[in-house]
Amino acid sequence: MRFFDDTMITSHSDLGFAVSDLDRSSALREHADWQENAYKNDPATRFILLCKDTPVLAFDGALHALFDRQALEAFGHVRQSLFLGIENETPYFGIELDAAQFDDLKLREDLKLIDMRSIAMQGLFSPSLLSAIGTAKAMLHWHNRHRFCSNCGVESVMATSGWKRSCTGCKTDHFPRTDPVVIMLAVDGDRCLMGRGAAFPEGRYSCLAGFMEPGETIEDATRREILEETNIKTGKVRYLTAQPWPFPSSLMIGCMAEALSHDITIDPNELADARWFSRAEVKQILAGNHPDGITAPPKMAIANHIMQIFVDAG
Amino acid sequence: MRFFDDTMITSHSDLGFAVSDLDRSSALREHADWQENAYKNDPATRFILLCKDTPVLAFDGALHALFDRQALEAFGHVRQSLFLGIENETPYFGIELDAAQFDDLKLREDLKLIDMRSIAMQGLFSPSLLSAIGTAKAMLHWHNRHRFCSNCGVESVMATSGWKRSCTGCKTDHFPRTDPVVIMLAVDGDRCLMGRGAAFPEGRYSCLAGFMEPGETIEDATRREILEETNIKTGKVRYLTAQPWPFPSSLMIGCMAEALSHDITIDPNELADARWFSRAEVKQILAGNHPDGITAPPKMAIANHIMQIFVDAG
DSSP states (O other): OGGGSTTOOOOOTTSTTOOOOOBOOGGGTTOHHHHHHHHHTOTTOEEEEEETTEEEEEESSSEEOOBOHHHHHTTOOEEEEEEEEEETTEEEEEEEEOGGGHHHHHHOTTEEEOOHHHHHHHTOSOHHHHHHHHHHHHHHHHHHTOSBOTTTOOBEEEEGGGTEEEESSSOOEEOOOOEEEEEEEEEETTEEEEEEOTTSOTTBOBOEEEEOOTTOOHHHHHHHHHHHHHOOOEEEEEEEEEEEETTTTEEEEEEEEEEOOOOOOOOTTTOSEEEEEEHHHHHHHHHTOOTTOOBOOOTTSHHHHHHHHHHHTO | OGGGSTTOOOOOTTSTTOOOOOBOOGGGTTOHHHHHHHHHTOTTOEEEEEETTEEEEEESSSEEOOBOHHHHHTTOOEEEEEEEEEETTEEEEEEEEOGGGHHHHHHOTTEEEOOHHHHHHHTOSOHHHHHHHHHHHHHHHHHHTTSBOTTTOOBEEEEGGGTEEEESSSOOEEOOOOEEEEEEEEEETTEEEEEEOTTSOTTBOBOEEEEOOTTOOHHHHHHHHHHHHHOOOEEEEEEEEEEEETTTTEEEEEEEEEEOOOOOOOOTTTOSEEEEEEHHHHHHHHHTOOTTOOBOOOTTSHHHHHHHHHHHTO
16 A cells, blocks of 8 residues: 555654644533543543643652642632543643742742743653643643634633633634644755754754745645745655644644755845755754754754654665 | 655645645735835736625626726725735735625626635636635635734734734734644545535535644544544554645645554544445546445545545555
């Protein structure tokens, strides 16, 4: 069966937020009785806590992202909660604590508040638990930024265990937003095109990337982004792999594009620099021994993964 | 270069909304002077008109989707306009006419109001012009449903030539929404899994499909949708091609998934039926000569395209 042969390029477990054993159990989302029992009475249930977009972790020498019912109750008032799904017979809920608690929580010795990016970078949890925390963060952020109906301006309320908001005025239903982003290398034989943004750490180069727009295919968006940022024309585009990216709620779609031109002109509003790198150089960059000290994004980011795919194809 | 070899599966020109020669010229979006001149004074500029989500076409025996400045002015008040880009040195704007005009416009003999789906199905315009009309429809619909800030409930206003809305209260910027949808065949050797919704035309079967959720990869979403709708387990997933789908603003992501189980149990809330079809049957369905009268979605839809890819791989 040629669809599933070895020309496929698949995800690796070190790609952050991309590996999940969570069963989203969407059929249970409308079961209010099941939800209430799981939330209040099931001793197996675990809660993932965030406060002001930041995961709240228990600390007893080790870090723990999952709280049981008793531990949750000790925090007092919960701002909002949603049902994430079931993993290994454990129901997961995402919980947002009141922002007013933030400073107090930071002072507690039995807790650590660590931002999502650092948790992912440091590999503090299993790949699947990282994904569940990322999903909780993306969903809670969406609720916070969508408290009002975009259609009529009236307040909306959470419904379907957190997977929908319903307007209390015009009754429009609103569903969580996922923003597709294309992220890519343009490839010219044995070299590839990478750039750096003005805010990048010194020496850092990475894949180009940009948000998709209505009316575009993945392939057209890939070609447009490369052309806009570097004036390099590209032809064929190949999808490689995807990564959910909860900052706040993107889907990174990783691609390679076949370069059809060579002369770079950067858009200074988008990039500080862009240049061609040989496969040997990219290999050095990933290994951390490039002679000019050029560095790659961390392994948990899809840009690193795409660079590795380029090196491995040599 | 193995990334761009013949194992790639690429789009065909009969896939609706997926072929575009439009240069979105995003650098011009912030140039108010350029915009105003192109809109008011450039004789090359053309306008794509919609009223109540329906394309407005000029009719003189033939149908025309592009209006010049003089023809636009004859309609009087314009509700909103946005800059689409430049195609073959022709600036395109998307225009929404006042909904109050709808009934009068329908009566005019020099116009036809034809819904977007019919325009695509009937192949009334070139693939690239169809894409431009689809983009105009998706963008204008987004503006209409996002007149208020989801963050604070206050009115927002169009900015950046239509590619952004800015809140007049909390100043949050809002960008057009694109909803990724996975659409797929589960494949078990020489047969594939298709289903029919309760609202489908009689005899119609198609690919399964569903909206992606925050925190999912394309591959995980594909496996989840198949499992939810039919209880078929799948393993490897291969991306095939994508299609913008302006109803209202989706990105259809077409995939094949390798089936790992065989016994179908449908979710009656999602499907009226699902069954395995042999490659020979799918070929008959696409040719319109299946003995049981089973039919496929039209050629302009990605489901038809995915079925064809499955047949061609035999």
